[in-house]
Amino acid sequence: MKHQGILIIISGFAGVGKGTLVKRLVQKYDRYALSVSMTTRAPRPGEEDGREYFFVTKENFEQKITENGLIEYASYCGNYYGTPRAYVEEQMAQGRDIILEIEIQGAMKVKERFPEAVLIYVLPPSASELEMRLRGRATETEEKIKERLSRAAAESEGLEQYDYVIVNDDLDVCEQELHGILCAAHFTPKQNVSFINELRSELKKFGKGEKRI
Amino acid sequence: MKHQGILIIISGFAGVGKGTLVKRLVQKYDRYALSVSMTTRAPRPGEEDGREYFFVTKENFEQKITENGLIEYASYCGNYYGTPRAYVEEQMAQGRDIILEIEIQGAMKVKERFPEAVLIYVLPPSASELEMRLRGRATETEEKIKERLSRAAAESEGLEQYDYVIVNDDLDVCEQELHGILCAAHFTPKQNVSFINELRSELKKFGKGEKRI
Numbered sequence: 001m002k003h004q005g006i007l008i009i010i011s012g013f014a015g016v017g018k019g020t021l022v023k024r025l026v027q028k029y030d031r032y033a034l035s036v037s038m039t040t041r042a043p044r045p046g047e048e049d050g051r052e053y054f055f056v057t058k059e060n061f062e063q064k065i066t067e068n069g070l071i072e073y074a075s076y077c078g079n080y081y082g083t084p085r086a087y088v089e090e091q092m093a094q095g096r097d098i099i100l101e102i103e104i105q106g107a108m109k110v111k112e113r114f115p116e117a118v119l120i121y122v123l124p125p126s127a128s129e130l131e132m133r134l135r136g137r138a139t140e141t142e143e144k145i146k147e148r149l150s151r152a153a154a155e156s157e158g159l160e161q162y163d164y165v166i167v168n169d170d171l172d173v174c175e176q177e178l179h180g181i182l183c184a185a186h187f188t189p190k191q192n193v194s195f196i197n198e199l200r201s202e203l204k205k206f207g208k209g210e211k212r213i
Numbered sequence: 214m215k216h217q218g219i220l221i222i223i224s225g226f227a228g229v230g231k232g233t234l235v236k237r238l239v240q241k242y243d244r245y246a247l248s249v250s251m252t253t254r255a256p257r258p259g260e261e262d263g264r265e266y267f268f269v270t271k272e273n274f275e276q277k278i279t280e281n282g283l284i285e286y287a288s289y290c291g292n293y294y295g296t297p298r299a300y301v302e303e304q305m306a307q308g309r310d311i312i313l314e315i316e317i318q319g320a321m322k323v324k325e326r327f328p329e330a331v332l333i334y335v336l337p338p339s340a341s342e343l344e345m346r347l348r349g350r351a352t353e354t355e356e357k358i359k360e361r362l363s364r365a366a367a368e369s370e371g372l373e374q375y376d377y378v379i380v381n382d383d384l385d386v387c388e389q390e391l392h393g394i395l396c397a398a399h400f401t402p403k404q405n406v407s408f409i410n411e412l413r414s415e416l417k418k419f420g421k422g423e424k425r426i
């Protein structure tokens with residue numbers, strides 16, 4: 001059974017720590033590649049263009065949409081976020097697992113186009129813990145924090161659309177669990193269509209008692 | 214996120230080595246319990262009543278059916294096979310993962326009654342390798358071998374009904390993969406309904422700006 005690269009979508013409420021989690025995973029294992037999203041939102045302190053995001057203007061983003069250069073895009077809290085197509089396709093062709101860290105709207109669009117994508121949602125241990133983490137960030141206004149919590153409540157309605165949910169309580173544990181899930185995700189029938197079809201046709205020949213080489 | 218015991222179904226073509234695989238898993242990890250099936254087929258050399266199967270007469274089996282003492286049962290190559298209800302329910306209540314080694318007909322019946330069950334199919338590396346293993350067993354007549362290969366061809370049509378497929382090429386590798394899959398299987402939304410609902414209702418309160426304790 002040949003293990004091809006799979007398309008992985010990681011989502012999670014703002015503040016849940018999914019960015020840190022994904023970064024650690026990519027640093028630790030060579031088998032994962034991280035897709036860098038494009039956004040029109042302003043960089044946060046310490047963020048670098050091309051690392052956390054490609055930071056572009058609204059005009060540039062809309063140009064990219066017109067060129068069909070994005071796998072998906074969505075608007076979230078007044079800003080555009082999208083996934084540039086080229087890098088994702090390149091990594092998949094090379095057989096590496098490509099991770100897209102995108103929110104639920106985008107995830108659903110990718111799932112439509114790539115039904116074999118594996119969707120994982122990172123959850124906080126509790127709502128109060130999520131609020132604490134958002135406050136701890138110290139880069140968000142009170143208004144933004146409330147907006148994000150409201151948004152989390154709405155997003156939580158879509159959790160059943162995901163293949164897996166994990167809780168980010170202890171970062172080390174969560175990273176291990178996520179890696180374990182991603183390994184297991186290679187073993188679904190939809191990731192092994194060609195192996196199954198080959199075995200099936202070989203078995204059919206045997207069943208009919210045909211001559212074999 | 215509390216990890217409750219899950220109901221695991223392992224199926225595979227006759228001769229693929231799923232029995233050995235499951236036995237090793239249960240011996241190695243305390244978290245798994247193995248459901249012992251009931252059958253009307255004759256014991257093979259070395260098989261023990263209550264270990265590989267509960268070996269019963271056709272009359273006894275049909276009595277069990279009448280009493281609703283089986284989660285599922287099916288007839289396969291002229292014999293009855295079924296899963297006694299009591300032990301499965303007891304293990305699940307204790308929070309252990311319970312493994313049912315059953316064939317595809319039974320698996321589909323269990324899935325209907327327990328939609329949260331996790332279904333895994335063990336495959337041979339190839340059809341010719343499967344044939345070799347059946348011959349290597351030396352307990353089967355030529356007619357039986359052909360019957361089993363025919364049956365495998367038919368069963369292979371149902372593979373997409375399973376959540377995962379694994380190839381038993383190297384037993385150690387396959388055992389590790391299976392354990393990894395079973396760990397990951399705890400992280401689906403359907404296994405975490407109560408945690409998700411609790412988080413969701415807590416987030417809704419936050420979103421509405423209600424008073425919190």
